[in-house]
Amino acid sequence: MPRFHAVLFDFFGTLTQSVRRGAAHDVIAEQLGCSTEALVDVLDGSYYARASGFFGDAESTMRWVCAQVGVRPSDAAVRAAVASRHRAVRADTRLRPEAVPVLAALRRRGVRTGLVSDCTHELPAFLPQLAVAPLLDTRVFSVRLGRCKPDPALYLAACHRLGRAPADCLYVGDGGSQELTGAERVGLRAVRLAAPDLAGHMVFNADREWDGPVLTSLTGVLDLLDPVAVG
Template sequence: MPSYQAVLFDFFGTLTRSVQRGAAHLGTAELLGCPTETLNEVLNRTYYERATGRFGNAEATLRWVCAQAGVHPSDRAVRAAVASRHRAVRADTRLRADAVPVLAALRQRGLRTGVISDCTHELPAFLPQLAIAPLLDVRVYSVQVGRCKPDAALYLTACRRLGLAPRDCLYVGDGGSQELTGAERAGMSAVRLAAPDLAEHMVFNADRDWRGPTLGALHDVLGLAGAAVVGMGVDGRAG
């Protein structure tokens, strides 16, 4: 079994349970004066453009989205919608029950841990309030790096911040954004999380041809990393 010095995780669908846009997103559409279906269509179609941060901050990005949807809300409405969207994405985010115990067990064994996530502006704003935050040595967000998976830049940024070579790192993800293929191309080992709830997960550009190792539950990574799980059952809603 390979010896790793760090385990790096995808966030949505990996450290969290499956994600779908919940009812809270309806309020964002209402504030913008945009039909929910239209807004969701634009959000889906432009995900990777937005996740690279190319349109500026959260407010500027939402203005651009509105233009794509054919609506032109006031400055006040856009500011309110940015706050509404932040709350909605946060409400969609539920950590897996074993996320905190797994990260804690890895760190107790001396391994470094981190997150590499394709995301828009909301995740960097609320992740520091989550129960996993103190257990992460590095956090790499596409919206800050300016690239999305499977671009090697995200994986190599994590390695650089940790002071490790890619071969020293194990990457764990559900397979969205061809992240597993990207991790291997960057020089890491990769494993897919295939938890049952992910059948309902909102995913873009899935790694459908992945033929590498697969785990049925997040805590199974401890076997690959040589760590023993300690005390499970933390929901993860912190702050």
């Protein structure tokens, strides 16, 4: 009998490999009529507002970004930039080779799985196309819930949808958005994924003081399902 009856996963940097903005983002800046540097500055500075859906849908959010950069592109250019951003974020997303095998192994053991992700509008749109999608029993997206980690609402929503108490759930993440300490505050047990590729990972508000259990590979999650304490 596993110690944990459900495992909640972060997405970027956890189920995926390290994320870095690729060259496809240059296309967005070109379509909007601004420099890539100016665009990235606004994106980085507004990450949590955008990831909580504060500015509305993807097109409204892009218009807000344009205003901050100081450009006024046509409606057609804004729509094209939204489509290009979807493609760019998708291109930056590479699942870990072990993600599908680990999720499948959890399912075989009868352990429920969930996704809890700080994200903008792109991830909910393309996640159904990914191989991990049918192996996730629930998905909580910050941009749809209107809150970002470490807000308790995200973790509690996932637990509620899975029908599991927080104490019965393990949370796995790379530590962005203070997600590990946030998970433990609401009663989950948390473990940090510190895979070697994450040294250059794009991350905001990291749990840098985390002194809890650490894994170097996602496959280590399976070892934590034995009836012994994590760490």
